[in-house]
Amino acid sequence: MRPLRIALALALVACASACATSGTQTGPAATPGRCGDAPAFAAGGERATLWARNSSEYRAATEGIFAGARAALAAGLADPAWTAEPSQTGDLSALPPAVIMDIDETVLDNAEPQAEMLLNGTCFEEFPAVWDAWVAKRSAPAVPGAAGFIRAARSMQDPSGRPVRVFFITNRECAPRAGSTAACPQQDDTAANLVALGLDSPTLADDLMLRGERPDWESEKRARRQAVAAGYRIVLNVGDDLADFLPGVRRATVADRDAARCAREAWWGHRWFMVPNPMYGSWLVALGDDLEAALAAGPAVIGDCPRR
């Protein structure tokens, strides 16, 4: 999960002195959404978190998306020129098929730690430890529809009888953990979480591609998409953030991000499937720190794509 960067530099400074370093505030009871005198890490996310966790609308949306993805996968498998990776062109029938999926808020549902961070007033500086502790619990539920989609995808084949392999390109970071000698305990945890959801596979460890697992596997996911594209026809891509699909949008402006969306307008809902995540993401980073100003500025930069 990407840290929410609506944090003002001010908040970080305030947290340094006002907040505890191990998950919850010390002293007076935590004020939801507040880190001392500053906004907490997930501040402002109450409605988004409740929508993702407590609404039938969210479940209906995600299950609908995965049903559409399943139908698209069947169509894409039958067409050897079909790809969800812009760098792949021509007859791709020499390559076995694959699907790329993000993990957080695409396959695994993290509304629970979002709610806890809101209630606890978790500070920005506390986020990495709180997040790693959540990953280590290995207990995230599946995003509705995701598990069924993955099982269905793995049961499908291309016209040459080659099964679909599902790769998970995630910005969960390989990082040392106190008390663990594993090189990437987060990979072990994520695999165990998927196994607990009935999503084991003989190649699961290799299917999981974490940030920092290799030197060029940075938060920008392009290198990992290219690593998959070297050996597989990427039939579908499923994520919750524009950066799961497109390079160079993680720190782009709102207008530039939308131009990138429009450049592949025909792919959304056909080759690329976006799972809604109102809680966090690069969309929020692009809005900057002053969300009231973003509200006042209006929606002008997002609209219909130009006719080509």
Ligand SMILES: [Mg+2]
């Ligand atoms: Mg995600």
